[in-house]
Amino acid sequence: LALANGSSPCAGRVDLFFQNVKETVSDTTLDIHAAEVVCQQVHCGSAVSIKRKSYFGKGVGPVWNNIISCSGSEAFIWQCNYTRKDSWRSDHSSDIGLFCSSQDEHRAPRLVCGADACSGRVEIQYGETWGAVCDRNWDIHDAKVVCRQLKCGVAVSAPGGATFGEGAGPIWGDRVDCRGNESILWECPFTPQGPQNCTHKNDAAVICSAPAHAKYIFSSRVEILHGNTWGSVCDQYLDLEDASVICEHLSCGVAVSTPRGAHFGKGDGPMWRDSFHCRGNESRLWDCPTTWDQQSCGNNNTAGVICSGENWQLRLSNGGSRCDGHLEVFYNGTWGRVLDDSWDLNDADVVCRQLGCGSALQAYNSSQYGHGAGPVWLTGVECLGNESALHHCNRPPTGQSDASDDVGLLCSVEHLMLRLVGHDGHCRGRVEVYYNGSWGTVCDDQWDLCDAEVVCKQLGFGHAITATTLAVFGEGRDPVWLDDMQCRGNESLLWECPLVEWGRHNCKHREDAGVVCSGKFKELKLVSDRHDCAGRVEVFYNGTWGSVCSNNMRAVTIGVICQQIGCGNTGILDKQFGEEGSGPKWLDSINCLGYESVLWQCPSLPWGQNKCIQGEIAQISCQEHLEVRLAGGDSKCSGRVEVRYNGSWGTVCDESWDLKSASVVCRQLDCGSAVAVVSDAGFGEGISPVWLDEVHC
Structure with a gap:
């Protein structure tokens, strides 16, 4: 699902x-x-x-x-x-x-305070709150995804320093690591960075190539490089056929017009006296016949070109990385398919190189990644393998190919990858390796701390604490790629260790190997013998559980702690839990602002630095907010009353239950006023705990 x-x-x-x-x-x-x-x-x-x-x-x-x-x-x-x-x-x-409804799962971008909807300060929505982005965590790859998601063409720049003014809301501390080929910002990794010491003077911005309503998204003055010098072209020597080749050359679609009279500025370099005589079907400007030393013209006559769009972009979908999958082509504003019954490594090699993914390892038909959707933009492509772009390869005219197979490929870059899965924390989980186009597991035969050390180090997760066996983090479902690992612990990559042949093993998935690393893995808990939502606050960091100091701890900080452990969003300091703990004091002077999702996103002293004295270890009691729903009825406004408490849903006993209590439920659910009270499990019996009895509203 x-x-x-x-x-x-x-x-x-x-x-x-x-x-x-x-x-x-x-x-x-x-x-x-x-x-x-x-x-x-x-x-x-x-x-x-x-x-x-x-x-x-x-x-x-x-x-x-x-x-x-x-x-x-x-x-x-x-x-x-x-x-x-x-x-x-x-x-x-x-x-x-x-x-x-999940409030922390929605991330959407917008651009504000710019000249149009496609330029401005970047703001990202977390739940219902918009916040700015620190320019230290933002680059042109992130900007590309924002422009694409907002249908604003391509990213021109990603300026920092509050170019479009300073925001007023929170500044999100997450680092956004887009590759630039994602469709929406949510697909990019978001990594919490902790306190960034950023102010709104560091607000990031984006300038896209065109407004959302623009029809043409590529337009500029034409400049040509001769030797080491860029210069302009005289507008009287450049016509629409020449412009068509320029747009094709730059993968910008087809030519729409050739504005004259220095429409895009005069330029700073010389005015070249080149006259091009293109037919319009050349793929490179230098393939056109050229006449040199024409009569010169002034800087008021520099030529410009408006192209239709970023045609002939490529992407790979349904694979395990950006460098393998089903091939799709962007043309005329739409992603479409490539059909080729004789697709081979020469063709695939051109695609890999064009995407910056190295060379081709495999060329597939539709049986590997499935059939695509959308229009068919290319058919029967025949590449030599040395072309710089797929649309430069020979291909029959549209409609003159009987090809019926969608194509896919596997490139050498990102052919081997590593990840941990099966646990909420980033630094522990089942070890999985991406090889030959699919993710697979590692068998636990001879799996030890030396092997685990290489995994933790490769992923940047510190040192290995535990090398787990017997599928502690659940059984995988993909191939078992590696067995009988014999790492020394000083290798940089897991596949640099001595290993048997890829895919050769004698294991079942009940023997999948895992690791627990020390590095960036953090957890939070409340320590108490009697309560789940009250106790001494402890944080797991650098492989050790330690305490948190209560200096200057405000209600908003306590709310972040309670929310993170699933115990509502309010609480109080409570000294009834006695012992202060024996581990290190990890955090002090925490000053949450309220929009953070985890405690370590809040400003504080550096990890391990504290000014705690005896009696200043944080102990809190959370006061849970009760969620209510109606189950078993024919709409959301009728049914059995259920309450969510301590992480699970339970029922309410009908003793003393009356129309006043029912009216509170209806009002809380935005369901008007109560019409009737139904007792004796009229909407069926619940199967969870009975949380409330003798309710008197």
């Missing part, structure tokens, strides 16, 4: 994987109760709204048309009942989508 094609993992089209087949879901099959289960299953809170008529775009594959009936309390969608129609649809015009 997944939410696809939205601005975050908590919004999008509902995609099901049923019997190994990917399907979308008809918008007549889910109600708000089923939507509630979907949102909970993907860890995105509760359902906010259902979107019909393919709001998040049309999917591919079969359309699930069986009516799903949930109470809303199920943990997984497959625990719900469904009415089987035994009919499958292929029309995706009614694919259903959802918005879920």
Whole structure:
């Protein structure tokens, strides 16, 4: 189950994987109760709204048309009942989508205070709060993704220093690490950086190539390099055929016009006396016949060109990295397909080089990455292997190829990668290696601390604390790539260790290896013998649990702690828990602002530095906010009353339950006033704890 094609993992089209087949879901099959289960299953809170008529775009594959009936309390969608129609649809015009409520999962960009919607100060929305970005954590690759997501062409620059004025809200401390080929900002890694000592004088900005409403997104003065000198071209010697070749040369689509009279400025260099005689079908300007030493003209006559767009961009999708997958081409404002029944390594090599992904290792047909969607832009490509771009290769005219296979490829860059999975923390988990286009595990035969040390060091996660065996972090489902590892511990990469042949092993996934690293791995807990949401505050850092000092600790800081451990968002300092702990004092002078999602994003003294004295170890009691829902009814405004407390949903006993109490529930859920009280489990019996009794509102 997944939410696809939205601005975050908590919004999008509902995609099901049923019997190994990917399907979308008809918008007549889910109600708000089923939507509630979907949102909970993907860890995105509760359902906010259902979107019909393919709001998040049309999917591919079969359309699930069986009516799903949930109470809303199920943990997984497959625990719900469904009415089987035994009919499958292929029309995706009614694919259903959802918005879920998880407040910290939505990240959306906007540009403010610029000349138009496509330039300005960068602000990112976390939940419902907009904040600025520190320019130390921002570069042109991040800007490219923002411009693409906002449909503003390409990034021209990513200036810092509050170029478009200083913001007034929070400054997010996360480092954004986009590669530049992502479709939306959410797809980029966000890494918490801790206190950055940034002010709004450091607000980052983006300038995109065109406003969102612009039709043409590439336009500029034409300049040509002779030797080491750039110079302009006289407008009387450059026509639309010449301009078409220039746009093709620069992968900017087709020529729209050739503005004259120094439309884009006079330029600072010399005025070259070159006259081009292009036919318009050349791929490079220097392929055109040229006449030299024409009569010169003044700087008021510099030539310009307006191109239609960034045509012939390439990307690889459905793979494990940006350097492998199904090939797609951007043309005329739309991503489309490449069909080629004789696709080979020469063709794939050109794509890898164009994407900055090294050389081709494999050339695939549609059986590897599946069939694509959208228009067919290229067919029957025949490359020699030395071309600089795919559209420079020979290809038959449109419509004159019988090719039917989509193509894919695997490039050498990012062919080998490493990750840890199976745990919420970044620095512990099951070891997985990306090889030959797929992720696979490592067998625990001979797995020890030396092997784990190489993994932790390669990932930048400090030193190895534990080398785990027997699938402690869960069993993988992909190939077992490595077995009988014999690292010395000083290797830089896991695959530099002595190893047997890739894929050769005698293991099952119950023997998957894992690691616990010391480095950036951090956790938070409250230590108490009696309470889950109260106790001494402790942080796991650098491989050791330690305390937190209460100096200057305000209510907003306590709220961040309570929220991080799932105990509401308010609390108080509480000295009733006695012992101060024996570990180091990791944090002091913490001053949270309230928008942080984890404690170590708050400003504080450096790790390990403190001014604590006896009796200043932080001990708190969280006061949970009670969430309420109605389950088992025919709408969100009728049903069994359930309350979320201490991390789980439970029921309310009907003793003393009356219309006054019911009215409070209705008002809290924005459901008007109470009409009737239903007792004796009129909406079915709950299966969770009974949290409340004798309620008197």
